[in-house]
Amino acid sequence: MNNGTLEFIKFTCEVLGLDSSLKPSALILKRNLLRMIKVREFSEEAQFKNPSLILAIPDVICEFCMNIKDLDLARDSNISQGNWNCEMCNHNYNKVNTFYFMHN
Secondary structure (H helix, E strand, O other), X not given: OOOHHHHHHHHHHHHHOXXXXXXXXXXXXXXXXXXXXXXXXXXXXXXXXXXXXXOEEEEEEOOXXXXXXXXXXXXXXXXXXXXXXXXXXXXXXXXHHHHXXXXX
């Protein structure tokens, strides 16, 4: 994150692209802005990288189907919206056991 202008372009276009109706326009905007600052569109430096830390609970077991998954509390949109359901069977994870085993 040495180039403030480049980072602003990447973050702004990424946020605009979250709205599916704006995604095509956001891609065009990003291409044009990158061209203005002489950065190639598909270069490594032009790629957006999520800056948030990984806050994962490893090896969470669904007590219903026995599926094992690492739950990323910071990046998993289902978890951040309060939906603690298994991706395989859609049953709720046992939060008490999950946090108990995490601390012991």
